[in-house]
Each structure stands twice: as C-alpha cells, then as structure tokens.
Amino acid sequence: MPITIQQIAELAGVSRGTVDRALNNRGRINPEVEEKVKEIANQYGYVPKRKRVKKTTSKSVVKLGVITQLSESPFMIKVNEGIRDAKEALKLKDLEVLVKESNTVDENVQINQINELISQGIDGLAIMPIESEEVRFVLNELTIPVVTFNSDIVGTKRSCFVGLNNRKSGRVCAGLMALMTGNRGKMLIITGFFSNSVCNMRVDGFVEEAKKTFPEMEIVGVHSSFDDEDEVKKIILNALETYPDLNGIVIASSGQNGVKKAFSELKTKKRPFIIIYDSTPDNKKLLRENMADFLIDQDGYVQGYKPLFILNNIISQGIEPKKEFMYTKISIRTKYSI
Numbered sequence: 001m002p003i004t005i006q007q008i009a010e011l012a013g014v015s016r017g018t019v020d021r022a023l024n025n026r027g028r029i030n031p032e033v034e035e036k037v038k039e040i041a042n043q044y045g046y047v048p049k050r051k052r053v054k055k056t057t058s059k060s061v062v063k064l065g066v067i068t069q070l071s072e073s074p075f076m077i078k079v080n081e082g083i084r085d086a087k088e089a090l091k092l093k094d095l096e097v098l099v100k101e102s103n104t105v106d107e108n109v110q111i112n113q114i115n116e117l118i119s120q121g122i123d124g125l126a127i128m129p130i131e132s133e134e135v136r137f138v139l140n141e142l143t144i145p146v147v148t149f150n151s152d153i154v155g156t157k158r159s160c161f162v163g164l165n166n167r168k169s170g171r172v173c174a175g176l177m178a179l180m181t182g183n184r185g186k187m188l189i190i191t192g193f194f195s196n197s198v199c200n201m202r203v204d205g206f207v208e209e210a211k212k213t214f215p216e217m218e219i220v221g222v223h224s225s226f227d228d229e230d231e232v233k234k235i236i237l238n239a240l241e242t243y244p245d246l247n248g249i250v251i252a253s254s255g256q257n258g259v260k261k262a263f264s265e266l267k268t269k270k271r272p273f274i275i276i277y278d279s280t281p282d283n284k285k286l287l288r289e290n291m292a293d294f295l296i297d298q299d300g301y302v303q304g305y306k307p308l309f310i311l312n313n314i315i316s317q318g319i320e321p322k323k324e325f326m327y328t329k330i331s332i333r334t335k336y337s338i
Contacts, residue, residue, distance in 0.1 A: 003040075003041070003044035003045065003046050005019050005020060005023075005046075007044075008023075008037060008040050008041055008044070008046060011040050011044075012033070012036055012037050012040055014033060014037065016137075017133075017137065018033065018037070019037050020140050021034075021155070022034040022037035022038060023037065023038065023041060023046070024157060061094050061095065061096050062094065062095045062096070062123045062124075062312070062315055062316065063095075063096045063097075063098060063120065063121055063122045063123055064090070064095060064096070064097050064098070064122060064123065064124050064125070064126065064308055064311050064312070065097075065098050065099075065100070065114075065117035065118075065120075065122035065124070065125045065126070065127075066083055066097060066098070066099045066100065066125075066126045066127070066307075066308070067099075067100045067102075067110060067113050067114065067117070067125070067126070067127040067128065068080075068083075068099070068100070068101050068102065068128050068150075069102050069103075069104065069105055069110065069128045069130060069151070070102075070103060070104075070105065070192075070196075070227065070254075071101040071102060071103045072103045073227060073254045074254060074278070074280035074281070074282060074283075075254065075278040075280060075300055076300070077280070077300075078299075078300030078301045078304070079150065079300040079301070079303055079304040080304060081300075081301055081304065082300065082301040082302060082303065082304025082305035082306075083097075083099060083304040083305070083308070084304075085301075085305055086304065086305045086306075086307075086308040086309065087099075087308070090308060090309075090312060093312065093316070095308075095312060097308060098117055098120060098122060100113040100116065100117060105130050105193050105195045105196055106130075107130050107132040107134050107135050108134075110127075110129070110130050110135055111134060111135060111138050114127070114135075114138055114139070114142075115138075118142070118144075122144065123144055123311075123315050124144050124145045124146070124147070124311035124312075124314065124315050125142065125144060125145075125146045125147070125311075126146075126147045126148075126149055126307035126308055126311060127139075127146065127147075127148055127149070128148070128149060128150045128151045129148055129151055129152070129153040129156075130151075130153075130195065130197075131151070131153055131195065131196075131197040131200075132195075135153065136153055136155055136156055139153065139156045139157070139158065140155075140156055140157055145159050145311055145314045145315065146158040146159060147159050147160055147161075147162065147307040147310050147311055147321075148160075148161045148162070148163075148307075149161070149162040149163050149303045149304070149306070149307045150162075150163045150164075150198065150300075150303050151163070151196070151197050151198045152197065153197070159310065159311075159314060159320060159321055160310065160321040160323065160324050160325065160326055161324065161325050161326065162302070162303055162306050162307050162310070162326045162328070163198075163298070163303050163326075163327070163328060164198075164298035164303075164327065164328055164330065165325070165327045165330065166198050166199075166201035166202045166205065167201040167202070167204055167205040167208075168205060168327075168330065169202055169205060169277075169296055169298070169330050170201065170202040170203060170204060170205020170206040170207075170208070170209065170252070171205045171206070171208065171209040172205075172296065172330055172332070173202070173205070173206050173250055173252075173275050173294075173296060174205070174206045174209035174210045174213070174214065174217070175209065175213075176275055176294050176296075176332065177206075177217070177248045177250065177273060177275060178210075178213070178214045178217065180248070180273040180293060181217070181247045181248055181273060183214045183216055183217070184214070184216035184217060184247075185216075185217060185218070185245075185246075185247025185248060186218050186220045186243050186245060186246050186247050186248070187210070187217055187218065187219045187220065187246075187247065187248045187249075187250065188219075188220055188221055188223070188235075188236070188239045188243075188246055188248070188249045188250070188272075189203055189206060189207075189219060189221070189222045189223070189249075189250045189252065190222075190223050190224075190225050190232055190235055190236075190249065190250065190251045190252065190253070190255075191203055191222060191223070191224055191225070191252045191253050192224065192225060192226065192227040192252070192253030192254060192255070193224060193226060193227065193253075194224050196253070199252045199253045202252040202277070203222055203252055206219075206250060206252075207219060207222075220239065220242075220243055220246070221239060223235045223239075225251075225253065225255045225258070226255075227253055227254040227255050228255050228258075229255040229256070229257040229258035229261060230258060230261070231255060231258065232251065232255040232256065232257075232258025232259065232261075232262070233258035233259075233261040233262040233265070234258075235258075236249065236258065236259065236262040236263075237262050237265070237266070240262075240266070240272075246272045247272055247273065248272050248273045248274070248275070249272050249273070249274045249275075250274075250275050251274070251275070251276045251277065252277055253277065254278075256276045256277075256282065256283055256286060256292070257282055257286070259274060259276070259286060259291050259292060260286060260289070260291050263291065271291075273293050274291070274292045274293055275292065275293060275294045275295070275296065276292045276294075276295050276296075277295070277296050277297075277298075278295070278296075278297060278298065278300075279295060279297040279331070279333060279338070283295055284333075284338045287333065287334060287335040287338055288335050288338070290335070293334070294332060294333070294334060295332075295333040295334070295338075296330065296331070296332060296333075297330075297331040297332075297333055298328050298329070298330065298331070299328040299329055299331075302328050303328060306326065310326075
C-alpha cells in the first residue's frame with residue numbers, strides 16, 4: 001500500500017498541512033522542510049490520491065455534487081438557473097446532479113454537506129467554498145475532482161475556478177468612482193460578511209487601486225452589513241451623520257435596497273455617488289430610480305452552468321481544463337443600459 005500524507009507527516013515531524021503544501025508546491029514553507037518532505041515521499045513511493053483512483057465500468061451513472069452558499073441572495077437566482085439547466089442537460093449523458101444549498105457562510109455546515117455528498121458516492125464536486133482552514137483541509141483530502149465557482153479558495157487542489165475576477169472588479173469600481181468624483185473625496189465601503197472571500201477581494205481591489213492611482217480618495221470606513229438591507233440603511237445614515245460631505249458609497253454585497261430606505265428617510269435631493277453589484281431586479285430598479293449610478297455585473301448563469309460540464313469532461317473523458325481561472329465577464333451597467 002502506498003505511503004499516506006499522515007505517514008509522511010509523522011516521518012518528517014511536521015503537520016499534514018505542511019506536507020500538503022510541500023507536495024503541491026503551495027509555498028509558505030521552509031525550503032529545507034519542503035525538500036525533506038519530498039525526499040520522504042519519493043523514497044517511499046508516495047502517489048497522489050487523484051492518480052490512484054481507477055475508473056470502473058460497472059458504475060453506469062456518474063454523480064456530481066454541487067454546494068452553494070447564501071442561497072437566498074437575489075444574485076443566486078441566475079446561478080441556480082444555470083445549475084438547473086446544466087442538470088437537465090447532463091441527464092441525457094447519464095449523469096446525476098445532487099445539490100446542497102445553504103443560506104449561511106458557516107464552515108461546519110459546508111463541511112457536513114461535503115461529507116454527505118461523499119457518502120452518496122459523488123464522482124466530482126462543484127462548490128462555492130467558504131474561506132477557512134477546515135474547508136481547505138477537507139477539500140484537499142478528497143479523491144475526486146473539484147471545481148470552485150463564484151468563490152474560490154487558495155491552497156487547494158481544485159481543478160479550476162469559474163467566476164468573476166473580484167479583485168479586478170474592485171479596481172474597476174475605484175476607477176468608476178474616480179470618474180464621478182474627480183479622483184478625490186471621502187468613500188464608504190459596505191460589504192456583506194467578512195468571512196465571504198468574494199466581497200473581501202472586491203474591497204481589496206478597490207482599496208489597492210484607490211491608494212495607488214487616486215491618493216486623494218479617502219476611505220472612511222469598511223462596514224459589514226451581513227447582507228441585510230436594514231443594516232445597510234443604518235450604516236449609511238450613521239456615516240452621513242459623521243461625514244456629511246461623503247462623496248461615494250460602494251456596496252460590494254447584497255442588501256442594496258438599504259440605499260433607497262436611507263435616502264427616502266433623509267428626504268434629500270443630493271446624495272453621494274453610489275456603485276452596487278449584481279444585476280438583480282431590485283438593483284435594476286435602483287438604477288432606474290436614480291438611487292445608484294453604476295452597477296457592476298457578473299454572469300451568474302455561466303457560473304452555475306459551466307462547472308458541471310468541466311467535471312463531466314474530467315471524469316468521462318479525462319480532459320482537464322486548459323486554464324486554472326475561467327473568469328466571467330465584468331459588465332458595467334447604468335440606467336441607460338438595463
């Protein structure tokens with residue numbers, strides 16, 4: 001029997017996570033430790049799990065698992081539509097798709113969902129992963145191909161990622177705000193959950209671009225709304241009380257209806273410039289009613305549809321994706337283009 005990661009870890013005197021980083025060249029490891037781990041692996045004939053998996057012809061139906069998060073978010077309407085259409089199309093290829101939904105960003109819930117799908121015998125997994133060490137460890141232990149979509153998780157052996165280049169979208173957002181404000185002014189950023197890597201990368205992209213290209217932009221706060229519109233309203237009202245000269249507001253997550261609630265309560269004709277994300281019915285309405293200036297959109301349908309076909313190609317034909325990052329288009333919308 002081939003040596004396992006646990007056995008290599010014991011021989012090298014390191015953790016399983018360190019062994020995984022060394023064998024998969026993930027960095028963040030002492031070069032001497034990495035060399036020692038690889039020497040042990042070579043000496044004892046370590047074979048990665050994916051390479052040890054043998055396809056059998058006795059199994060007539062291939063099972064694919066799908067795990068989503070924040071399932072009640074309006075953005076998920078398009079994602080779920082893509083998943084459903086892919087599921088119907090793959091029925092014709094003798095593939096079964098099992099879907100697990102969650103409205104939380106709870107890592108324990110997601111780990112339980114992964115384990116449930118594994119117990120049901122899935123051959124591949126498409127997942128919107130939660131950024132956590134525990135989820136990362138579980139994914140790296142799987143012996144089946146994994147494709148991430150919408151959200152990604154670094155340091156895993158997943159085959160590829162399908163979704164928006166969120167960091168780049170944040171830089172685009174900063175550029176749009178600069179166009180409206182003359183490259184200067186006080187900016188408020190509202191995100192959803194700080195554990196949501198998608199929103200975090202949008203915020204990081206905005207902050208990086210503002211500091212690099214628009215030094216006269218001042219970010220006065222980054223606040224979590226938990227994707228709740230009443231919390232968005234509260235954050236905006238509090239910010240305007242502290243900074244009555246606030247120039248711009250970016251909402252990098254859900255809860256955008258809080259914008260309308262806040263300015264309806266203020267009853268003011270003038271408001272800061274506002275940029276929101278995702279082309280949902282409510283967000284389009286905000287554009288039409290002049291409650292927002294720009295909307296940054298992503299192709300949620302493709303994010304839901306494409307991963308299942310990538311997994312099918314890997315499992316049924318042995319065709320790995322040509323690119324690690326399959327980014328969907330960044331679309332910029334105004335009230336004139338919806």
